[in-house]
Structure formats: C-alpha cells, structure tokens
Amino acid sequence: MAAEIGHLSLWLALAAALCLSVFPLIGVHRNILALQWYARPLAWVQWLALTLSMVCLGYSFYINDFSVAYVANHSNSALPLAYRLSAIWGGHEGSLLLWGWMLGGWAAMVGVLSRSVPLHMVARVLSVMGMISVGFLLFMLLTSNPFDRVLPWFPLDGADLNPLLQDPGLIIHPPMLYMGYVGFSVAFAFAVAGLLAGNMDPAWARWARPWTTVAWSFLTVGIALGSWWAYYELGWGGWWFWDPVENASLLPWLAGTALIHSLAVTEKRNMFRAWTVLLAIIAFSLSLLGTFLVRSGVLTSVHAFANDPERGTFILAFLSVVAGGALTLFAFRSSALTNNKGFKPVSREAFLLGNNLILLTATFVVLVGTVAPLFFEAMDLKISIRSPYFNGFFVPLTLVLILLMVPGVFSNWKRQDGNGLLKRMALLAPAAIIAGWFAARLPEPSPWQGVLAIMLALFLVFAHVDDVVRRARAYGQGFFTGLGKLGRGYWGMVMAHCGLAVMVAGITLVSFHEVERDIRMAPGDQASIGEYAFVFDSLDSYVGPNFDSTRGHFHVTYQGEPEAIMHPEKRTYHASGQIMTEAAIDAGFWRDLYVAMGEPLEDGNAWAVRIYFKPGIRWIWLGALMMALGGALALSDKRYRRQRFATSEEGVSHES
Structure with a gap:
C-alpha cells in the first residue's frame, strides 16, 4: 500500500508542478494577482507530495517490501537499518526522487523566505522552478519509477545494497551533493525570471546571492565528503582521481564559485550583469550535465548509478531544453544587460573578473577532459584522458588564481x-x-x-x-x-x-x-617507512551483520615508541559475494598512517599489503570545511538577517 501511495503522490506532485509552471506566469502576463498568489501554495503542495513519496519509499525499505523492484534491487533483510534507509538514494530511481524532493524543498523555501521580493518576481521564479520539476517528475514517472512492483513473483530477499555504499560517509554524501546541485536552480530561476521581466537591476543579484551561497556551501561539503569516502573506503589511498563522476561535481562548483563573486559585483556596482546571468545558466546547466553523466551509462565509474542509454537520452533532451531555452532568452536580452560604465582596470571588480576568467578556463579544461573521450568513442576511437592532462592545466591555473586573489583582497571598489x-x-x-x-x-x-x-x-x-x-x-x-x-x-x-x-x-x-609501499607480509613481519615501523601481528575472523571479515592486526611504532594499533579488513558480503577492502587509518593533524590488505598470497598466510605515510592530507x-563554513558565516551577516531580500541597495564594503 505504501508504494501505491508514494506513486500517487508523485503524480500529485507533477500536477502541482504543472500548475506552478503555468498559472503564475499567466497571472504575471495578465496582471492577475490571484494567479500570482497561487505560486507559493503550489510550491508547498508540490514539496509535501514529494515528501510523502520519500516517506513511503523509506517505509518500504524499513519493512523489507521486496515486491517493490527498487527495494529488491538495493536492500536485503540482513542490511543494517541505517543503510536500508540510506538505500533510498543508493540507486538510480531513488536518487532521482531525492533530487526532485530537494528541488521541491528549495522552491518551497523560496516561497517562504521571499516575502520582501515583489510578487511578480516570486511568481516568475517559482514558475521556472516548477518547469524544472515537471521535467524531472516526468523522467521519474515515465522511465525511472521507484515504486514499480514485481508482482506476482517477487524475491523472498533482496539483492543487497552495493557494498561500496554501505558506509557512513555515503549516508550523508549524496544529500549534501544534491543540495548543492539542486540549489543552483534557484540562481538559475532568478536569472531567467529577470530575463523574462526585462529588468536586471542590482536587486535580482541581491535576491539570488544568499541562495547561491547556500548551494555552493552544500556542494563544497558534498565534494569533500566524496573525496573523504574515496580515500578510506576504496582501499587505494587516493583522495581524487579525476574520475568522470568526480569531475561532474567539480564542474558546477567551479562555475558556482565564479557566480558568487560575480553576483557581488552586480549587487554592489551594477556591473557584469550579462556575465552574472550567463554564469547562473552555466552553473545549473553543469549540474544537469552531471546528472546526465552519472545516470546515462555513457561512462564507467564506481560512482555511476545507472547504465541505461534510453534514460540518458531523456536527460540529455531535458538538458538541451533547459540550457538551450535559457541561452536563447539570454541572447534576446543581452543588449539590455550591458552596463560596465565606470569600470577601472585597477579595482576590486577588475580582479574579481580576472579570477572569474581563470575559474571558467579551469571549468572548460575539466569539461573537455571529461566529455572528449565520449565524443571520440562515438566515432569508434578509444582515448583515455588521465591525471597528467588535468594536473598540467589545473595546477597552474589554481596558482595564478591565488596570486590574483591577493590584490583583490587589498583593492577597493570603483578605483584602487x-x-x-x-x-x-x-x-x-x-x-x-x-x-x-x-x-x-x-x-x-x-x-x-x-x-x-x-x-x-x-x-x-x-x-x-x-x-x-x-x-x-x-x-x-x-x-x-x-x-x-x-x-x-x-x-x-x-x-x-x-x-x-x-x-x-x-x-x-x-x-x-607521501610514501607508499606495496609489500608481501605475513604475521610476524615488519615493514618500515622512515622512522615508522609497521608490524603485522596476527589475523582473525569477524562476522558482521551481513558480511564475513578477515581482519589483520598491526601495531606501529615511531622511533621505537608505540604509535598506533591498526585493523585493516577484507570483507566478503553474504548476498552478493562481493569482496571489499576496508583500510585502517590512523589519522592525525600532521599525517595519516594507512594500511590496506590486498589479496592473500601462497597458502593464505601471507598477504599483499599496502602501507602509506600521508603528510598533511587532513x-x-x-x-x-573552512570554505563551506565561510559561506555559512557570510549568510549570517546582519544585512541578510535584517532584510534578506531588501529591494533598496545596501553597502557591502567588507564583502568580496
């Protein structure tokens, strides 16, 4: 019954999104205030319906309802409760529902926290967000319904959640990442609403800026959590591999960073308006592109959710409509956006523009390196773009960015x-x-x-x-x-x-x-990195809730003194039979010690062991975290708390 209620709630959310897309815009066009007023309650109806769908899917996981195909494919009766609930977003269909639910939540919050924004602008913004919701809800209901049943024949037990996702980091990483992805839809909606209104004065930048900062902060935390998870869970000791899906999250972050700074210039100096609008479109379009890359099956990655080109075609068409429509509207309005009078080559806005150009160049470099192999593959040419390409461009650009930030910090607005x-x-x-x-x-x-x-x-x-x-x-x-x-x-x-x-x-x-050693070790053996000695003491077995584990016991000394006790594992999951490496990490502010067990050698007594010394990785x-907290601290500024969306210009002398 829960699945049917959740499915019906999705259709209700679609109906609310359709009404939100149409009626407020009609109200603005015909100056009918009643239709404009419907925008806020419709946004709430949409979000409440999506919330009910999320609750129903979560309940289906809670009761192990394996007649629901999505539950059967991503859960198991032996799966711990925390992972059963996080399995809601552990696969393709559920992650899309999370995406849609968060989009509805952003729209509802815009409705609540925009009381000082003119009603016609709120109506346009929420209508644009409703249009985006329509696309995603249609995608879910037509191709990726999380409530599909497998009746009358359904499995008595589920296939289990991917062992890679059975980790505390993956409970919070996707929601944080999606909050950032989806949050850029608000800046996009404000930009499109301003283009529709034909009025891009500094007020729209003041309205969009706090929402953009929130989205950017969440995305920063989400990317950091993904990096942290890859470091300790995959067992290879890396924190960034320029994996295509890693790049998919980095692209909107780079564009969003440029957008935040460009919004500051538009708000303070009423300059770079066309540039700021274009960045808002690019940031959200790159979020949609990331969704396409992760769910289309066009690339292979440990992070990818789906392998269905038909679904990818739908997302690509949706991306084309959203980005293409916004860019077309931008092209028609671009002549009215240009206003760079008073621009001086030595000023804060000039250095911010320089940094924005560097950020967009870095975005282009990462984008080319990510999608170029796909284009060549379509022509039956196999190429692989690896770390040397990305590092060769990205590292120098980052250093130049930092160098330009210093005069930007010191400079005044208007003239320096x-x-x-x-x-x-x-x-x-x-x-x-x-x-x-x-x-x-x-x-x-x-x-x-x-x-x-x-x-x-x-x-x-x-x-x-x-x-x-x-x-x-x-x-x-x-x-x-x-x-x-x-x-x-x-x-x-x-x-x-x-x-x-x-x-x-x-x-x-x-x-x-960092120092890495791959060695053969048996109980009683010792390996050294500098003045750290790693001693393999023993092996034992451990039975987890849904896996069996072979666990190693190591002790580490530094200059002969005890330093750490470490327990790397090799886990075999019951349902899937998949073998996973669980690295042992002794974390410190100045360094990490890292031990991972590879494969057993010879008679099983000796093992391939990888040990690392990683200075400064924390x-x-x-x-x-400091960057994300900086965004949160900026949001708590009294000028946002006093009049979050004031229509009169306020000073921002202390903000970049």
Missing part, C-alpha cells in the same frame, strides 16, 4: 591606487617567500612546484591577516573593538579564502611527500 596596492603587496611578498621556503622543506625539501604553491598559499593568508589588522585599526576605537565591528560577511570571505590556502597546502604536502578536508 596602483602604487599603494603594489606597496602593500611588496611588503608582504618577502615574508611569504621566506616562510614558504622554510615550510616547503618540511618534512623534507619539496620540488620547486611545491615551494611555489606553499609560498602563494602563505601569501594569501598573510594578505588577509594584514587586511584584518588594517580594517580593525581603521575604526579608531581600539584593535579588538574594531575586530568586533567587522561584518560576518567579511569574516566569511576571510575564512573561505584561508580555507583554499589550507587545502592547497594539504594537496602540496601529500602530493610531493588539511585538504579541513580547507574544504
């Missing part, structure tokens, strides 16, 4: 004195060079690329320290009093930029100084 800017940078550069030189020699000397990266990361941090001190003193009421007067938006910018510096430092350390995820 070039001599004063050079003087401030010249005072900090020697400190960054000296500190970076010494820091890059720990734990041992880095190649010149690593030295340069550490220097630039420190240059960015020193620039923010200098800027904070100068701003606090400028209030003339005491240093600590001045610190308290700096807005949360400013502190959010500082935290996010310093988070990038921390991430770059972590990537540099682990890239140039800084990668710490930096990502």
Whole structure:
C-alpha cells in the first residue's frame, strides 16, 4: 500500500508542478494577482507530495517490501537499518526522487523566505522552478519509477545494497551533493525570471546571492565528503582521481564559485550583469550535465548509478531544453544587460573578473577532459584522458588564481591606487617567500612546484591577516573593538579564502611527500617507512551483520615508541559475494598512517599489503570545511538577517 501511495503522490506532485509552471506566469502576463498568489501554495503542495513519496519509499525499505523492484534491487533483510534507509538514494530511481524532493524543498523555501521580493518576481521564479520539476517528475514517472512492483513473483530477499555504499560517509554524501546541485536552480530561476521581466537591476543579484551561497556551501561539503569516502573506503589511498563522476561535481562548483563573486559585483556596482546571468545558466546547466553523466551509462565509474542509454537520452533532451531555452532568452536580452560604465582596470571588480576568467578556463579544461573521450568513442576511437592532462592545466591555473586573489583582497571598489596596492603587496611578498621556503622543506625539501604553491598559499593568508589588522585599526576605537565591528560577511570571505590556502597546502604536502609501499607480509613481519615501523601481528575472523571479515592486526611504532594499533579488513558480503577492502587509518593533524590488505598470497598466510605515510592530507578536508563554513558565516551577516531580500541597495564594503 505504501508504494501505491508514494506513486500517487508523485503524480500529485507533477500536477502541482504543472500548475506552478503555468498559472503564475499567466497571472504575471495578465496582471492577475490571484494567479500570482497561487505560486507559493503550489510550491508547498508540490514539496509535501514529494515528501510523502520519500516517506513511503523509506517505509518500504524499513519493512523489507521486496515486491517493490527498487527495494529488491538495493536492500536485503540482513542490511543494517541505517543503510536500508540510506538505500533510498543508493540507486538510480531513488536518487532521482531525492533530487526532485530537494528541488521541491528549495522552491518551497523560496516561497517562504521571499516575502520582501515583489510578487511578480516570486511568481516568475517559482514558475521556472516548477518547469524544472515537471521535467524531472516526468523522467521519474515515465522511465525511472521507484515504486514499480514485481508482482506476482517477487524475491523472498533482496539483492543487497552495493557494498561500496554501505558506509557512513555515503549516508550523508549524496544529500549534501544534491543540495548543492539542486540549489543552483534557484540562481538559475532568478536569472531567467529577470530575463523574462526585462529588468536586471542590482536587486535580482541581491535576491539570488544568499541562495547561491547556500548551494555552493552544500556542494563544497558534498565534494569533500566524496573525496573523504574515496580515500578510506576504496582501499587505494587516493583522495581524487579525476574520475568522470568526480569531475561532474567539480564542474558546477567551479562555475558556482565564479557566480558568487560575480553576483557581488552586480549587487554592489551594477556591473557584469550579462556575465552574472550567463554564469547562473552555466552553473545549473553543469549540474544537469552531471546528472546526465552519472545516470546515462555513457561512462564507467564506481560512482555511476545507472547504465541505461534510453534514460540518458531523456536527460540529455531535458538538458538541451533547459540550457538551450535559457541561452536563447539570454541572447534576446543581452543588449539590455550591458552596463560596465565606470569600470577601472585597477579595482576590486577588475580582479574579481580576472579570477572569474581563470575559474571558467579551469571549468572548460575539466569539461573537455571529461566529455572528449565520449565524443571520440562515438566515432569508434578509444582515448583515455588521465591525471597528467588535468594536473598540467589545473595546477597552474589554481596558482595564478591565488596570486590574483591577493590584490583583490587589498583593492577597493570603483578605483584602487596602483602604487599603494603594489606597496602593500611588496611588503608582504618577502615574508611569504621566506616562510614558504622554510615550510616547503618540511618534512623534507619539496620540488620547486611545491615551494611555489606553499609560498602563494602563505601569501594569501598573510594578505588577509594584514587586511584584518588594517580594517580593525581603521575604526579608531581600539584593535579588538574594531575586530568586533567587522561584518560576518567579511569574516566569511576571510575564512573561505584561508580555507583554499589550507587545502592547497594539504594537496602540496601529500602530493610531493607521501610514501607508499606495496609489500608481501605475513604475521610476524615488519615493514618500515622512515622512522615508522609497521608490524603485522596476527589475523582473525569477524562476522558482521551481513558480511564475513578477515581482519589483520598491526601495531606501529615511531622511533621505537608505540604509535598506533591498526585493523585493516577484507570483507566478503553474504548476498552478493562481493569482496571489499576496508583500510585502517590512523589519522592525525600532521599525517595519516594507512594500511590496506590486498589479496592473500601462497597458502593464505601471507598477504599483499599496502602501507602509506600521508603528510598533511587532513588539511585538504579541513580547507574544504573552512570554505563551506565561510559561506555559512557570510549568510549570517546582519544585512541578510535584517532584510534578506531588501529591494533598496545596501553597502557591502567588507564583502568580496
């Protein structure tokens, strides 16, 4: 019964989305306020219907209703309850339902938190979001219904959830990632609504900016969680592999980062309006492209959900309609968007434009490297684009980006004195060079690329320290009093930029100084990395809720002193028979020790063992967390809390 209620709720949500797509726009066109007022309640009806569908699917997993095809394919009676519930988004159909539910939730929240936005704009925005919902709901109901039954013959037990997804990180990683993906639909909807209205004054940027920041923060956390999961769950010790699905999440993040900064310029200076609208379209279009790549079956990845080209064709057509329609509308309105009067080549907006160009170049590089093999495969040509291509472009672009961020931090809006800017940078550069030189020699000397990266990361941090001190003193009421007067938006910018510096430092350390050994070990054997000694003590067996495990016991010493006890595993899952590696990690702020058991050798007493020493790897995820928290802190700024969507212009002197 739950499946039927959930299925009916999907149709109800589709009906609400269709009404939301049509009636508010008619109301705007004919100036009928009653139809415009329907936008908010229709958004809520849609979301409540989708919420009921989510609850029904979750209940089907909870009671092990294997007559539902999706439950039978992605669950098992022995599966722990937490993973049974997270299996809601563990496969193609359920992940689409999560996507649609979040899209409905974003629309409902826009309706609630946009009381100060003119009604005609709210009606347009929610109508555009309704159109997007129609596309996804039709996709679900026609090709990917999570409530399809397998009656009268259904399995007595399920096929089990993919063992790769039976992990705490995968309980929260997809929702965070999708919140970011779907959240960019709000900026897209505001941009399209502004184009429809023919009025792109700074107010629309002020309305769209907080929503974009929320989406970007969630996407940052989602990508970091995916990287963290790949690191400890896949057993290969990597945190980023330039996998096509990893790239699919990075693409909208890069475009979204550019969008956030472009919105700041449009809001403050009423400039780059066409550029900002185009970035909003690109960011959401890349989110849809990621959905296509993950669910079409056109690529192979441990992250991919589906292998059905017919479904991929539907998503590709939907992407073409959404992106193509928005770009066509943009082309018709572009002449009215140009307004760059007063632009100066030395100003904050000029440096933000430069950074945006670098971010878009990086986006293009990643996009080409991800989709080019697909085009060549369509012509029966097999090519593979690996890390050397991505790193060869992406790393230099990142370093140039950081270098441009420093004058951007120091510069004023409208106009900046070039001599004063050079003087401030010249005072900090020697400190960054000296500190970076010494820091890059720990734990041992880095190649010149690593030295340069550490220097630039420190240059960015020193620039923010200098800027904070100068701003606090400028209030003339005491240093600590001045610190308290700096807005949360400013502190959010500082935290996010310093988070990038921390991430770059972590990537540099682990890239140039990690040590890996693949060796044969039997109980009683010892292997060393530097002054760390790894001793293989013993093996035993362990029976889990739905798997059997062979567990190794290692102890690690550092300079002869006890350092860690580690227990890597090799698990065999009952339902699927799939064998999984569970790495053991001793985590620390400065370094990680990592042990993974490969395959048994000879008579089963000896094993192929991989051990790592990974300095600074935790800084990668710490930096990502700092960036996301920076976005959250900026959102808590009093100007957003006081009048989140004010139509009158407010100062943003402390925001980037």
